[in-house]
Amino acid sequence: MKTIKIQLLVNNNEYEVSVSPNETLLDILRERLGLTGTKRGCEIGECGACTVVMNGEAVNSCLILAPQADGSKIMTVEGLMRNGEYHPLQQSFLNHDAVHCGFCTPGMLMSAYVLLQQKQNPTETGIKQAIAGNLCRCTGYQQIVEAIGDVGKKGETD
Amino acid sequence: MNNFTYFQPKTLQEAGEMFGKSWHETTALAGGTDLLGLMKDDIEAPRNVVNLKSLPGLNRISYQPGKGLKIGALTSIAKIASHSDINKRYPVLAQAAKQVASPQLRNVGTIGGNICQRPRCWYFRGDFHCLRKGGDICYAVDGKNKYHCVIGGGPCFIVHPSDMAVALLALDAKLTVYSGGKNKTVAIGDFFVLPEKNVRRENILLPGEIVVDIRIQELNNNTKSGYVKFAERGVWDFAVVSVAAVIQKNGNALKKGRVVLGGVAPAPWFEKKISKKLSGLIPSEKNLDEIMKTALVDAEPLAMNEYKLPLAKNLMKRLIGELTA
Ligand SMILES: Cc1cc2nc3c(=O)[nH]c(=O)nc-3n(C[C@H](O)[C@H](O)[C@H](O)COP(=O)(O)OP(=O)(O)OC[C@H]3O[C@@H](n4cnc5c(N)ncnc54)[C@H](O)[C@@H]3O)c2cc1C
Ligand code: SF4
Ligand code: FES
Ligand code: FES
Numbered sequence: 001m002k003t004i005k006i007q008l009l010v011n012n013n014e015y016e017v018s019v020s021p022n023e024t025l026l027d028i029l030r031e032r033l034g035l036t037g038t039k040r041g042c043e044i045g046e047c048g049a050c051t052v053v054m055n056g057e058a059v060n061s062c063l064i065l066a067p068q069a070d071g072s073k074i075m076t077v078e079g080l081m082r083n084g085e086y087h088p089l090q091q092s093f094l095n096h097d098a099v100h101c102g103f104c105t106p107g108m109l110m111s112a113y114v115l116l117q118q119k120q121n122p123t124e125t126g127i128k129q130a131i132a133g134n135l136c137r138c139t140g141y142q143q144i145v146e147a148i149g150d151v152g153k154k155g156e157t158d
Numbered sequence: 159m160n161n162f163t164y165f166q167p168k169t170l171q172e173a174g175e176m177f178g179k180s181w182h183e184t185t186a187l188a189g190g191t192d193l194l195g196l197m198k199d200d201i202e203a204p205r206n207v208v209n210l211k212s213l214p215g216l217n218r219i220s221y222q223p224g225k226g227l228k229i230g231a232l233t234s235i236a237k238i239a240s241h242s243d244i245n246k247r248y249p250v251l252a253q254a255a256k257q258v259a260s261p262q263l264r265n266v267g268t269i270g271g272n273i274c275q276r277p278r279c280w281y282f283r284g285d286f287h288c289l290r291k292g293g294d295i296c297y298a299v300d301g302k303n304k305y306h307c308v309i310g311g312g313p314c315f316i317v318h319p320s321d322m323a324v325a326l327l328a329l330d331a332k333l334t335v336y337s338g339g340k341n342k343t344v345a346i347g348d349f350f351v352l353p354e355k356n357v358r359r360e361n362i363l364l365p366g367e368i369v370v371d372i373r374i375q376e377l378n379n380n381t382k383s384g385y386v387k388f389a390e391r392g393v394w395d396f397a398v399v400s401v402a403a404v405i406q407k408n409g410n411a412l413k414k415g416r417v418v419l420g421g422v423a424p425a426p427w428f429e430k431k432i433s434k435k436l437s438g439l440i441p442s443e444k445n446l447d448e449i450m451k452t453a454l455v456d457a458e459p460l461a462m463n464e465y466k467l468p469l470a471k472n473l474m475k476r477l478i479g480e481l482t483a
Pocket of ligand 4: 098099100101102104105139
């Protein structure tokens, strides 16, 4: 099968990658670009571990065909760091003990990031709705909801 | 996932011409949230994939007072869920959209893909060569059939998985379907097919036919609409039973209404008897209980799903009660 050249802007770096039509965005991020912060979980849209921000929206990268991502702007968990410092969301997750095994964390951070871009100081219900597509097997969610709420309250959204 | 050749048509005509006669050859791709799952599990393995998102202009919503609503087939479910005119004028559609899957899936999944998605029967999705895949038995008949249909089934007993389809049927929507060089209009009530008619496909589309847009008439100001969904989990869970209703009031009585059930049949299920009985009804608790006795009378539940009957009746009663209170 013919490979296809696609262009991606990932965490503000431009990439041109030759992809096979049946590769997913998740495959490209992890295996070609070495951005393994984004996790491979269920691969069928149920767990949210593979969540990235694509053109401003949270998406499951396991269900996006790489050729369909051509020309899009992607942000992964690696893009959260600011000059070697944690993003306020990352710091808040640590402060609230919202990271246990950590497998859900990158996806959770991406869903939380999009939420705070769209809504300043979201309600608890709003937070729960925004992370409804991200499964966590460890924390029971409460610490995660509080961690996101705290950043919202302080208005440190970017 | 099998490999395939990827096409990016620029016009509907180009897209249509990429299809042959068989479904195995070429498949349309919209958001891919259903198709990729099917391809990863080798349930579908097309040689060609046609990206409909490369077609311009099919992801728009337009509402014109007096004329109604038009939604491009490639519009995301998230966009429908948050659209202000849809929330104001067609709450049933916004409420259904908000309950589809998860935020991530709603951002990518389209309304065209949602009504064309394949069933979730676990034998169909698993390693079973059942009737719907061209085999010769239905494993649900004597198998685990808690989530299968209670009416309209045989020889296959799927339920249609789409939330949007249930709302669209209650709204009596019309689809524009591109077919061999021209557009045709298909009433949503004629779009879905029962297994007795075609056990391999859930709708009338032939290879190369593409849903272009969905049109919904203007509702008058006395009309109320809503959607309730019962699922075992709040997110990314398909409806066990759902109800969409669009009801027009006339003083204390009801003028007319359409009630549609999801999760009970291989297609969204228009409840003809209940809908008819709404005309002239005073919606008291007693009257609603009375008409519910006539609901789903032709149902033939399987060994494990009789629970869907009282569930469907209670949900219908609750929704009609709420909309007309
Ligand atoms: C974990 C999970 C949970 C889900 N939960 C729900 C739920 O609760 N409720 C619900 O309703 N759905 C649910 N879904 C299904 C999801 O909403 C649909 O998969 C989505 O809306 C499909 O849209 P898509 O654009 O991604 O379709 P695709 O996957 O691109 O396409 C699906 C099918 O439709 C065909 N198709 C797509 N567009 C057209 C068109 N315009 N004309 C002709 N054929 C077309 C494709 O060829 C394909 O066969 C869930 C899916 C997943 C993975
Ligand atoms: S219900 Fe339909 S899809 Fe499921 S096993 Fe039976 S034939 Fe196959
Ligand atoms: S890996 Fe994508 S949703 Fe689970
Ligand atoms: S911290 Fe382990 S899954 Fe969330």
